[in-house]
Amino acid sequence: MSGQFGTIIQIGDILVSEDVVLEYFSCDYAACKGACCIVGDAGAPLLESELPGLEKDYPSFCSQMQEAGREAVALNGFFEIDRDGELVTPLVCGSGVCAFACFGEDGGCMCAIEKCGCTKPQSCSLYPIRVTRFKGGGMALNLHRWDICKHAFEKGAREGVRAYQFLRRPLISAFGPDFYDALCAAAEHIL
Helix, strand or coil: CCCCCCCEEEECCEEEECHHHHCECCCCHHHHCCHHHCCCCCCCECCHHHHHHHHHHHHHHHHHCCHHHHHHHHHHCCCEECCCCCEECCECCCCCCECCEEECCCCCEEEHHHHCCCCCCHHHHHCCEEEEECCCCCEEEEECCCHHHHHHHHHHHHHCCEHHHHCHHHHHHHHCHHHHHHHHHHHHHHC
């Protein structure tokens, strides 16, 4: 489908914005130091199905978290509800820092969940893709643009890596290899 808003790629019941295919992106941790985990007015989106895993894995990764993060989990649990009524990761009180964040000696932020080999939230793995789930079924994948990721867009352009290519593994994990193969075929057609 296409129109005044650009091309929409439809794969089964998933609509994909052309930006996912056209835009360049390659995370530049050296430039941002994990700012996506420490800047924001709400935590990362969560699926309800992810909550049991967070709770089960918590003993494995909580020692990597900051004390303030553990306090936020003790106070709020494994999720909060944002202003749109959606489930999100809890934040350290009075800040934009994800409760599940940890910091390295260089001051850079990392995910304590991922650092311990556990599965971090799907929305974190897929970033800068944001998933919108429709009430009647289906979903849309859109590219989120955030100033803190400007270096990632620049690095992707320098390296010739597009967002869908950079996110190959998380896309396959979330939607399956057939979806990713179809997305690559659509990308070849568009590009």
